[in-house]
Amino acid sequence: MARVRNWYNQSKSATLIWCISLITFYAVFRMASKVSAPSRDLQVSNAERYRMYDKMSRDLDEHGALFLKHGETSQSLLLSDLFDVKNGSVTPVLKAANPPVRANVLYMSPDYSIPISKAVRDIFSPTLDKVIWFQNPELYHFSMFHASHHILPVPASEEEIEVEVNAVKGVAKKLCPMKIVLDRAVLTSTGVLLGCWQVISGTDPVTIRSKLRNALPRAPGKQLYAPAILHTSLARILGHFNDSSEESGSALELQHFHELVARLNKAIRGTQATISELWYVEEYDVLALALDGKMKIRRFQFGCSKE
Template sequence: MAATKPPSCSTRLRSPATTAACFLPASLLLFLLLLLLRRPPMGSFPPTIPGGSVSSRRAELYGRMARDLDERGAAFLDGGETSQSLTLSELFDTRDGAVVPMLKAANPPVRANVLYLDPEFASVISKAVKEVFLPYFNQAIWFQNMSIYHFSMFHTSHHLEPIVATEDEIEAEVDAVKRVTDDVCPLKIILDQVVLTSTGVLLGLWQVESGTDPADIRSRLREALPRAPQKQLYDPVMLHTSLARILGHPKLPQEGNAQSLDHVKFFHDLVAQVNSKIRGFQATVKELWFVEEYDVLALALNGKMKVRRLQFGCKEGQGNGKI
């Protein structure tokens, strides 16, 4: 059986791609081939999302989160599971009229990269949340410490995929993150809305007006930290702050109202009050924290942790900071 002869540029029937290739110099073809070989495999890093579509993707995501309470109901009133498959009773206790977190050692410690919101801005949000919710919950709510308001970005180790590291390896991770933050520009952000989830977490959801977008920051951190878990915990475009966690039923002026209370409507009304106070609030984010959480959910529960504070290197006015 005769061997099949490979097609050449003299062949009459050619595809458009073959036709184009025939007119390219050999040196250019070699250059393009080398570029393809140098590209990372598909799926190695999350794709950078075009700037124009990021805000709309956030809006869609936030809309789904806002509907969660309607679709699932106030499941937290039944003491359901929360973060890391823990129940509310495993996370909090009430002692001497105060809510106290029940801290547990994280083994191994979680290593998280978070954006930090300065108390200059956090205090305004915290005040509005407490004014609305505290009268109804008192000993049945946990407020996020306003001195550590943060936006979770990227984990180099988390509870779903623990990655043990030596002290030298952790310092190398910090150095890699520092090289990323040197190119990040401050974020000017605006509070899109506050929502309450079916698990009882009150969240502030933000949009970005200028600066380096969180999707770009996460993409660069992925590239800088190749040992990090492939499965991260949050959508690449998400920018959220935990404000409070509701732990039990509301305290109402008249006991008779508790039986007939429409809990979903009641919570929607409270959330609407918070939004009327702070929706559209503007803030600036200028630093990233590399955090080792020695206790489970240390950032949320005031637990033991080690923090490295990394300032953004790009100055305001140098551009929009897109990576």
């Protein structure tokens, strides 16, 4: 009888250990499967972003350096509307936005933005210091969705703005931190130097914009950016190189611009960052986030802790 009882206890212990091991293995397997590869939706969005970035990287060659002719910016504004170049320095032209633009943007921490900004300055300053505006690294951001923008304004009372703020706060609570990687830097025909990013894990920009659309039903139907895009402005070039003139050969200038962008990509391509903060920004000046203008910022941390 004692032998039977001893065998039963040993068998019971072995079964318990086996069950615990099985449960542990299953939990680890589930965790690994979630972390090891991005979801199918994320893969689809990354493929779409790659196609967009590839097209953007050809823009300068296909359309030429329009910024050397004081052309339009990417938001249908003239460069002369935004910047004043006098006495060898660039000064932003701050114009009141009426009504204020209400932008929702993802914020990049200075932990990531400052090293990128330093690389941009080190590479572009020597030959363009008199005709370039560098984005403030304290305000590196990714535009997601506008409750109102300068092309299609949507006026709002203080009470309506507070409703929007609370709605955006609710969206932030459902977002998971994004791990992102710099796909490439590109210089557009309008003179904007952009950092173009891919998503490793977390909530995809397509999902974020969809949630903001649902939360802000009064927002303009026509938004400023494609649903999948994830890019941030690094700098804006306004004119020719310091040692060139209006008569400089455009082919040589384009080659020089390409060389600078190639050097920048060698320095920062593959940089990784984590994004976990959504801002609701009232821009009282046109493009206040880009030009260090007057604005009011409401900050919301992502509420989801999953990756």
